[in-house]
Amino acid sequence: MTIVSSWVYRLILLLGFAGFSARVLAQPSLNIENVLAHTFINTRVIDPALDAKSESNKAFSNAVLADEDAYLVIFSVSEHEACASWHTSALKALAAVERSLVCRTAIVNASLTNLEDHAYTLAATHANVDLKKIAKEVKTAVDAGEEPTSCGAAAYFPFGDNKEEVGAEAIELNESTVSGKQLIEFAAQHVDNLSSRVQTSMIEQFLRSDVQVPKAILITKGKETPEHWKALSVAFRGAITFIDAKGDDRTKDLFKHEKLPWIGLAFSQTDPETGTQQMSVQNFPGTLSNDRADYIAQFLLEMSAALQMQGSVQLSGKMEESFKKLLDLNEALSGKKGQPLKGKVSVVSTKEEFNDACVEQNAAALCLVAFVKPSASADADADADADADA
Structure with missing residues (x-):
């Protein structure tokens, strides 16, 4: 079985053919954080009030239970100012899970002053998390002028379309800050x-x-x-x-x-x-x-x-x-619908020029290569194209 090791190797060989030069269109590299935020990862903040109000628009059910993808969800009482730093650390920890395991994540916030908040029902019903107990402990700490030791818990909903039947695995987050390492290790135990x-x-x-x-x-x-x-x-x-x-x-x-x-x-x-x-x-x-x-x-x-x-x-x-x-x-x-990102157009005719334009300068980007017959005006055409794209 013959395996060609890479496109770049094949393109360099093609550049060696007599009578042809290559026009290299190097696309700018997309920012990885932006790309992944629109594809696999993006922590969702689920409004429990919306979930409670409408049978036809169940926010939690539609976002987590009905999705085949695995979800790591934090249930918290972090709306209270005493849990503000805990909430910030929770979001950072979820981002670490997203980067490490390309896992979908969500956070459900409960009101500390209203124990009838629907978030408590969601936590108890779908994750077997006693969020009311955590809320009472937070309130006790606040009344005593102390910092809460925890403001929530995490639950992992596994891959599959039967999450309600299978249920979730939960973990207590008994620290003043949420550790990304702890969440990654927890989620990794349950990854399909x-x-x-x-x-x-x-x-x-x-x-x-x-x-x-x-x-x-x-x-x-x-x-x-x-x-x-x-x-x-x-x-x-x-x-x-x-x-x-x-x-x-x-x-x-x-x-x-x-x-x-x-x-x-x-x-x-x-x-x-x-x-x-x-x-x-x-x-x-x-x-x-x-x-x-x-x-x-x-x-x-x-x-x-x-x-x-x-x-x-x-x-x-x-x-x-x-x-x-x-x-x-x-x-x-x-910024324009239907129009691709524009990049600089370079004309190359040797392996060295190709390496410089498409490999060394744009190692993280895709290169589009067009093979054209050489002409005296090739360089002028390329300059004109580059000016038009600028």
Whole structure:
């Protein structure tokens, strides 16, 4: 089985053909925080009053219970000023969970002065959390002029469309601040896994199966599937097949990885010379970290977007939804509906110029490459295009 290690390698080879030069359109890199806020992660503040008032618009049910995605929810009495700093730390901790496990998050605030607030019912009914007890402890501390030791609890609602039947796992947050590390460890215990742990002898067979579906590959030193990889496999379900394996000489020979862990996205492409299908693999370009699954999600989103644009894959399900949101964000950032983000146009004719324009200067961005016949006015055309885009 022949695997081409990356698009960049293939493009550099093509640049060596006599009689052609390449026009490189380098798109500006999208800010990862903005992209993910519009796709996977975005802490929702759920209004319990809205949930209580309308049977047809159940805020909590629609946001958490009816969503197939897993949710980490904090139930709190943080509307009181005594819990203001606790509330701030809770939001920061939820953001850490989002970055680490691309997990959806929400926070439900209860009124300390009204124990009939619907938030107390939501916490007790759906998460088995005694929020009234926590509220009474907060009030006791406030009356005594002391700082509350806790203002809420967290509950993990697992992946699936039967959350009400399965129920949630809850954890008390008995500290004056909420720890992101504690929430990550708690959520990681319950993350579902749609990645297949395979023997290295089976990897090529997996890559050959269902060639129209991209394959995300993780090669590790250990025997267990990392939690962030499990979370990503759920987030990209229906769009990308996930596999992972313990690295050995076979994986090193197959993927040319120099160190572990290693991540790549395998996809089928039509060879421009022969018209036959061949498997290509794009390496993850960044530094891998077990606590930053959002960087990997960004890589998979951008690669999927590029494959979708060139017609190599057809997105569906959650991935199609995320891709649409990515395009919506593109429009929002460009300021004009239907118009793409504009970047500088460079004309290159050597491997070195290509590396400088598309690899060194724009390592985090996608590069669109057009191969054109050279002409005496090529440089002038490029300058005119760049001026028009400015």
